[in-house]
Amino acid sequence: MTRTARYVIAFLAVEILVSAIVIAVHHDQEQNALEVDLAEQRAAYDAILTGTRRLTDLAFDSRVVTPKNLRLFRHASSPDAEQAAVARGLLYRRLYPLSEDMKRNHVRQMHVHLPGGISFLRLHRPERFGDALYDYRPILKKVNDTRSPATGFETGRVTHGFRFAYPIIDDGQLLATFEFSMSFTAIREELKRTAALPNTHYQFIVKREAVEPKLFAGRETLYRNSEANPAYVVEDPASSLRNETSVNALPETIRSLDRAIAAATGIQRRMAAGDAFGRFIEAGGTSHAINFLPVESATGGQVGYILAYTPAAEHDELTNAAFAIWLLGSLLLLLTFVTHYRLQKSRHFMSTVAEHMGSGLYVTDNRGRITYVNAAALHTLGYTREGLLGRNAYDTFHGHSSEPTTDGDECPFERVIRGGTLFSSDNEVFRDAQGNHRTVEVLSTPLEMDTGEKGAVTVFRDVTDRKRSEEKLQQVVTALRNSREGVMITDRNLSILDVNEAFTTVTGYERHEILGRTPRCCSPGARGRPSTRRCGRNCRPRTTGAGKSGTAARTAPFIPSG
Amino acid sequence: MRYYYAGSHSESMLEVVRSHALVGAAKTSVARQYPHLNIEIFAESAPLPGFLLIANPRTTSAGQRRAIREALLSLEPLARQADRALTANWGPDIRHGAIPAHDAAYDPIRALYRSLPDGVPEVER
Numbered sequence: 001m002t003r004t005a006r007y008v009i010a011f012l013a014v015e016i017l018v019s020a021i022v023i024a025v026h027h028d029q030e031q032n033a034l035e036v037d038l039a040e041q042r043a044a045y046d047a048i049l050t051g052t053r054r055l056t057d058l059a060f061d062s063r064v065v066t067p068k069n070l071r072l073f074r075h076a077s078s079p080d081a082e083q084a085a086v087a088r089g090l091l092y093r094r095l096y097p098l099s100e101d102m103k104r105n106h107v108r109q110m111h112v113h114l115p116g117g118i119s120f121l122r123l124h125r126p127e128r129f130g131d132a133l134y135d136y137r138p139i140l141k142k143v144n145d146t147r148s149p150a151t152g153f154e155t156g157r158v159t160h161g162f163r164f165a166y167p168i169i170d171d172g173q174l175l176a177t178f179e180f181s182m183s184f185t186a187i188r189e190e191l192k193r194t195a196a197l198p199n200t201h202y203q204f205i206v207k208r209e210a211v212e213p214k215l216f217a218g219r220e221t222l223y224r225n226s227e228a229n230p231a232y233v234v235e236d237p238a239s240s241l242r243n244e245t246s247v248n249a250l251p252e253t254i255r256s257l258d259r260a261i262a263a264a265t266g267i268q269r270r271m272a273a274g275d276a277f278g279r280f281i282e283a284g285g286t287s288h289a290i291n292f293l294p295v296e297s298a299t300g301g302q303v304g305y306i307l308a309y310t311p312a313a314e315h316d317e318l319t320n321a322a323f324a325i326w327l328l329g330s331l332l333l334l335l336t337f338v339t340h341y342r343l344q345k346s347r348h349f350m351s352t353v354a355e356h357m358g359s360g361l362y363v364t365d366n367r368g369r370i371t372y373v374n375a376a377a378l379h380t381l382g383y384t385r386e387g388l389l390g391r392n393a394y395d396t397f398h399g400h401s402s403e404p405t406t407d408g409d410e411c412p413f414e415r416v417i418r419g420g421t422l423f424s425s426d427n428e429v430f431r432d433a434q435g436n437h438r439t440v441e442v443l444s445t446p447l448e449m450d451t452g453e454k455g456a457v458t459v460f461r462d463v464t465d466r467k468r469s470e471e472k473l474q475q476v477v478t479a480l481r482n483s484r485e486g487v488m489i490t491d492r493n494l495s496i497l498d499v500n501e502a503f504t505t506v507t508g509y510e511r512h513e514i515l516g517r518t519p520r521c522c523s524p525g526a527r528g529r530p531s532t533r534r535c536g537r538n539c540r541p542r543t544t545g546a547g548k549s550g551t552a553a554r555t556a557p558f559i560p561s562g
Numbered sequence: 563m564r565y566y567y568a569g570s571h572s573e574s575m576l577e578v579v580r581s582h583a584l585v586g587a588a589k590t591s592v593a594r595q596y597p598h599l600n601i602e603i604f605a606e607s608a609p610l611p612g613f614l615l616i617a618n619p620r621t622t623s624a625g626q627r628r629a630i631r632e633a634l635l636s637l638e639p640l641a642r643q644a645d646r647a648l649t650a651n652w653g654p655d656i657r658h659g660a661i662p663a664h665d666a667a668y669d670p671i672r673a674l675y676r677s678l679p680d681g682v683p684e685v686e687r
Contacts (some may be wrong), residue, residue: 082600089579089600096580126576127595217651 034278106186152298227258274302382433
């Protein structure tokens with residue numbers, strides 16, 4: 001796998017991680033916002049039911065169970081149909097003003113039942129009576145059985161409602177039950193009035209299976225299918241059966257949201273589970289916070305939902321901010337990777353160059369500790385890389401003459417670091433790993449990092465063998481110069497390169513006169529300065545042909561080194 | 563004597579039950595729904611024609627009106643099982659079929675108006 005491919009994969013992995021973190025944080029913020037709204041709506045909903053319960057308590061105690069009404073309730077169970085009819089008519093007459101007052105508080109139904117769950121008088125539908133309700137209205141049975149008030153949501157034969165049912169007991173005898181019902185219109189109006197979300201729309205949907213089996217024939221048109229969930233129905237604001245003037249006409253935007261809810265399988269799944277939850281959904285170019293507040297029936301179990309739709313422009317701002325953070329983070333990440341990639345590539349290049357250098361190279365920090373050493377240096381000094389990195393160069397292999405110094409203060413390399421000056425030498429001595437002294441040419445240059453750290457980079461070359469050759473050559477030259485026999489040195493073209501003092505004595509030529517000429521001017525017959533100088537025509541100077549090999553006058557071959 | 567419009571036949575009956583009115587007038591089929599509230603029928607007119615089905619000529623074509631009229635008049639719920647099934651859930655005033663409307667059928671109503679001693683009363687709504 002190439003270095004570029006590794007970087008791309010690493011970048012993608014980190015980018016995915018960063019994206020996941022941004023998404024998770026954004027999701028948490030969303031959930032927190034939704035949960036706050038949901039908790040507030042739940043509190044408002046509970047407060048409304050509690051307030052209504054207090055209202056119905058007051059109405060029941062002060063206007064229903066009056067002495068005159070109790071006599072009528074007692075007659076309601078009379079086997080004499082005419083007496084019962086009179087009681088029903090008079091109760092209707094006496095309770096009608098209360099029903100009108102309660103309607104103004106959105107309590108739209110009042111219903112009297114006889115023991116056994118038989119409908120006696122519906123104030124809201126007085127033409128319907130006599131039907132058995134226990135199969136449809138478990139809350140009534142509960143009140144009859146317990147002789148205690150009960151409260152809860154219930155579907156019914158005429159419509160659904162939030163019920164407040166009371167037993168009517170006189171002299172220990174259960175005469176009837178009395179029930180108030182509040183519509184969702186009341187809940188909605190109160191939610192809009194009390195919740196701190198004035199732009200919120202509310203809709204109440206009820207499970208179809210809890211509604212349709214109970215309705216009187218012909219009442220089905222009170223409901224239409226919920227667009228949010230096919231398992232639910234909603235009161236149809238256009239139904240001619242509605243007896244409320246406040247119509248919950250939702251704007252088209254809400255209908256679009258309902259369709260989005262219906263298409264979201266995750267939401268449908270949570271609704272099927274009866275969960276309380278919230279979601280942000282976009283419609284009409286604006287996000288909406290939609291909270292699903294489950295409504296339980298009087299007998300337990302979720303039977304409906306209050307859907308709260310709140311425009312959430314701040315959510316769009318939150319999303320835009322999260323996107324901007326993600327984008328900025330991604331760009332920074334990309335920039336970091338590209339920079340790192342280029343830096344690594346540059347380092348790799350420099351490292352490769354350094355590793356392939358013929359000369360040794362090492363880098364020390366401000367304490368003289370080796371931070372980098374190349375292959376040539378390891379080869380010359382006989383160390384492994386691990387054996388040198390981190391060690392003090394002076395302590396390990398420095399010496400500045402054939403007798404290595406032991407005093408660090410004298411080390412010129414230390415002065416490079418401290419003084420910031422160059423140090424070069426062609427006669428330094430390093431100790432290799434075996435303790436042998438190596439003569440080296442060195443160039444040590446001060447180094448200052450971007451971080452301000454100081455150090456030095458030192459290049460050296462082992463010249464031990466060359467030095468030995470030069471010494472030997474010097475010995476030969478000295479020997480030749482001091483020989484009592486005349487010696488000349490020529491190049492391969494027989495051009496005289498040098499002569500010793502004996503030669504000038506024998507031939508009479510000055511050294512500068514013979515250099516560059518051929519040996520023919522110095523034949524044995526011409527020995528003696530006057531005769532030898534006569535061959536001057538042949539002793540023309542050579543101006544070219546300097547070669548590496550030469551020939552001594554007596555043809556002793558000599559090959560210079562170096 | 564003060565007359566007022568209760569809003570519907572049922573409301574007319576219920577206004578009596580509520581003791582808001584001494585008497586109320588409603589068609590017989592509605593009045594007979596309230597004996598359980600102790601409503602008594604003490605006077606009844608001769609049969610009067612039922613509801614008219616009318617159409618707005620601005621929103622319906624003559625052809626549409628003719629087609630609706632012919633379709634309704636062709637129904638015989640009392641004689642044909644298929645028609646009876648079709649009208650089973652219709653309102654009681656039309657469940658048993660329809661007959662052509664004739665202006666003369668409303669003459670008894672005009673006669674009732676003319677019989678009022680003080681003429682047609684002003685109706686409160």
